[in-house]
Amino acid sequence: MPNGDDHPSPGRRDYFAGVARDALGATRQLVSGLRTALLALLVLVLLVLCALTAPLGVGLLAAPAALRALHGLAGLERARLARFGPEVVAPEPPPTAARAALRDPATRRELRWLGRHVVAGLPLGLLGFWLPILAVRDLLFPLYWRFVPADATATSIGIGSSTSWPDAVAVALLGVGWIAIILGLGPAMARAQAGPGRRLLTAGPETDLSLRIAELTATRAAALDAHNAELRRIERALHDGTQNRIVSVTVLLGAARRMVARDPDGAQELLERAQSAAEQALADLRAVSRSILPPVLSDRGLAGALTGLAAECAVPCHVDVDVPRRCAASVEATAYFVAAEALTNIAKHSGATRASVTARLAGGRLLLTVDDDGQGGARALAETPGDGGPGTGSGLAGIRRRVAAHDGTFRLTSPPGGPTTLEVDLPCGS
Numbered sequence: 001m002p003n004g005d006d007h008p009s010p011g012r013r014d015y016f017a018g019v020a021r022d023a024l025g026a027t028r029q030l031v032s033g034l035r036t037a038l039l040a041l042l043v044l045v046l047l048v049l050c051a052l053t054a055p056l057g058v059g060l061l062a063a064p065a066a067l068r069a070l071h072g073l074a075g076l077e078r079a080r081l082a083r084f085g086p087e088v089v090a091p092e093p094p095p096t097a098a099r100a101a102l103r104d105p106a107t108r109r110e111l112r113w114l115g116r117h118v119v120a121g122l123p124l125g126l127l128g129f130w131l132p133i134l135a136v137r138d139l140l141f142p143l144y145w146r147f148v149p150a151d152a153t154a155t156s157i158g159i160g161s162s163t164s165w166p167d168a169v170a171v172a173l174l175g176v177g178w179i180a181i182i183l184g185l186g187p188a189m190a191r192a193q194a195g196p197g198r199r200l201l202t203a204g205p206e207t208d209l210s211l212r213i214a215e216l217t218a219t220r221a222a223a224l225d226a227h228n229a230e231l232r233r234i235e236r237a238l239h240d241g242t243q244n245r246i247v248s249v250t251v252l253l254g255a256a257r258r259m260v261a262r263d264p265d266g267a268q269e270l271l272e273r274a275q276s277a278a279e280q281a282l283a284d285l286r287a288v289s290r291s292i293l294p295p296v297l298s299d300r301g302l303a304g305a306l307t308g309l310a311a312e313c314a315v316p317c318h319v320d321v322d323v324p325r326r327c328a329a330s331v332e333a334t335a336y337f338v339a340a341e342a343l344t345n346i347a348k349h350s351g352a353t354r355a356s357v358t359a360r361l362a363g364g365r366l367l368l369t370v371d372d373d374g375q376g377g378a379r380a381l382a383e384t385p386g387d388g389g390p391g392t393g394s395g396l397a398g399i400r401r402r403v404a405a406h407d408g409t410f411r412l413t414s415p416p417g418g419p420t421t422l423e424v425d426l427p428c429g430s
Contacts, residue, residue: 026186029084030128033193036077037122043069063098074110077197083364091203113200124193139175142168245281249274302332314347318356327428334402335368342370350374368424376418
């Protein structure tokens with residue numbers, strides 16, 4: 001009879017799945033850190049050149065550009081770290097003038113981070129990139145060792161040759177060793193790579209965080225307002241539409257039941273009307289459920305959902321989506337509803353002949369742009385009070401609320417005569 005130890009327990013399976021998941025996440029983090037480390041090397045070289053040529057005056061002229069590159073790279077690293085852990089709160093914008101930068105504590109911390117990221121982050125990123133390649137290369141060696149020239153090195157570390165199956169299996173065991181290193185040391189390597197950035201790039205004690213606290217407070221209030229507005233919208237849709245149709249079905253069925261004996265034909269007609277009302281009520285329920293979280297997002301992702309919106313738009317619409325990984329479901333839903341509302345406004349009010357929707361994932365943020373060649377003036381319409389009809393801007397107000405709920409940014413450019421460009425920047429989440 002099979003022993004109970006023949007199959008791993010659910011707890012053990014969950015443990016090994018968690019280890020594999022952590023190692024995969026650490027590898028992604030190390031590879032993403034390799035990109036910023038290579039940029040850090042370039043910025044470091046630029047700063048060193050500025051320092052060496054400062055006595056000649058050339059370095060002083062190039063210093064502001066070099067410092068802007070440093071601050072930009074630090075912001076890129078903060079966004080990268082936020083994708084894999086808690087947000088790194090940025091300090092106030094540091095100066096770009098050479099003398100002021102040397103006295104600025106935030107700039108000095110960024111310089112210290114730059115040196116550490118080049119010295120430690122670059123080698124760790126290279127390990128995170130190469131270790132999976134070495135593991136796959138050595139692990140699969142028994143499948144192709146016969147095709148390797150006899151005098152060629154068998155292992156990925158450049159020593160040994162393979163002339164038999166035992167040699168090939170030994171190389172595969174080396175691949176297993178690489179996998180063990182990835183599973184065992186990968187998370188620690190990722191933490192070591194990210195540590196200097198989390199310590200040195202965060203706002204120091206000299207930074208006034210009151211503005212950030214006020215901003216987060218306003219964002220929280222906007223999120224609650226957006227949630228309450230959404231609940232009221234769903235309640236109105238159910239009360240004014242679906243509930244009335246279900247009441248109509250009930251009344252028609254009661255009348256049909258009373259007529260079935262004395263007037264079968266009339267009862268049949270009432271039953272047909274009741275069936276039609278029930279089908280319409282079901283359609284209303286489906287519309288409400290789709291407005292909460294469209295199923296197309298789960299089935300086809302953001303790219304497929306935006307393509308479907310463009311296909312249904314009355315104005316010819318081009319879609320360009322470059323989002324290689326999934327964002328948080330709430331972020332994708334917000335992007336979908338923003339695009340849907342914007343395209344609806346374009347079709348109803350803009351008089352446009354073309355529109356486009358562009359989505360990009362950059363630095364852990366989802367950038368969505370909707371533009372058209374219509375008559376413009378959308379900002380003026382958005383500020384005109386009214387009763388919710390065209391010209392009240394209720395759709396734009398709803399977009400603002402949704403975006404603010406995610407601590408995102410909303411920009412609208414719509415001069416009279418057009419064109420109109422709506423830009424939304426959302427933290428992608430995970």
